[in-house]
Amino acid sequence: MPQTLPFTKGHGTGNDFVIVADPDGALDLSDDQVAILCDRRFGIGGDGILRVVRSAAIEAGHDAAASGAEWFMDYRNADGSAAEMCGNGVRVFARYLVDTGLAALADGGHLDIGTRAGVKRVTRSVDGFEVDLGVWRTEEDDVLVRARGLDVARPGQGIDVGNPHVVVALPAQRELEGLDLTVQPVLDPAPRHGANIEFVVPADPLVSGGVGAITMRVFERGVGETLSCGTGVAAAALAVRHWAGPAAPDAWQVDVPGGRLGVRVRTEDDGEHVLLSGPATLVFTGEVALA
Structure with missing residues (x-):
């Protein structure tokens, strides 16, 4: 029985x-x-x-x-x-x-x-x-990401927040909406243990009231596209903050298909910690x- x-x-x-x-x-x-x-x-x-x-x-x-x-x-x-x-x-x-x-x-x-x-x-x-x-960290290896709906492969930024991520910046909301994530994107080179893949569009303006804002979709390894991914949200905010340079804020809001999450970065004795709220x-x- x-x-x-x-x-x-x-x-x-x-x-x-x-x-x-x-x-x-x-x-x-x-x-x-x-x-x-x-x-x-x-x-x-x-x-x-x-x-x-x-x-x-x-x-x-x-x-x-x-x-x-x-x-x-x-x-x-x-x-x-x-x-x-x-x-x-x-x-x-x-x-x-x-x-x-x-x-x-x-x-x-x-x-x-x-x-x-x-x-x-x-x-x-x-x-x-x-x-x-x-503590989070960037990955130094170059990664190309191919996804259905993108005309050419795009560069991805590796981010480790306890699990592996590759973040891809897109220039416009229509490109984000046009992705077909029923098909798993291809990473080149492919990480040994795979990675979650985030596609992000920065808000315009990127920063308002000291808070950065982005929109994101994600393909999770072992799952597929999900309405939200907490570590992916953190990785996406960290990647955009990394690209934006030293003047970028430490507080971010990230919109995903399932809602909105908050990300903030805090410096401690062992390095920069990333915190996720929602x-x-x-x-x-x-x-x-x-x-």
């Missing part, structure tokens, strides 16, 4: 997830099972799965447990592959912990969450939650027969 699996559906600006509570690490989902659960016709539907597990109960979380992060976000893409990080996912994960009573997060306090990209600190923000994604919503709960 199939195992019955309780779940919660949540999203951050349309980037949606199947959330499964597994505090003691007893659940072993195969790639195929994850893919079925995330299938939008034959399963629950989602861009990925967030398994809620205690850091001490999962091998990848031992360092997080030693750092005092009780909970680990075991994030899997919709095809079942494991991913280092998910910026929208961390905020939804925090919302789940708080709303179910597994953790507390007072105004002015913080909640540490373990991920494969290290421990991420979450605080409350005006529009939901803000997560410190940690809403996180739990939609419904249910049970599903696990194939």
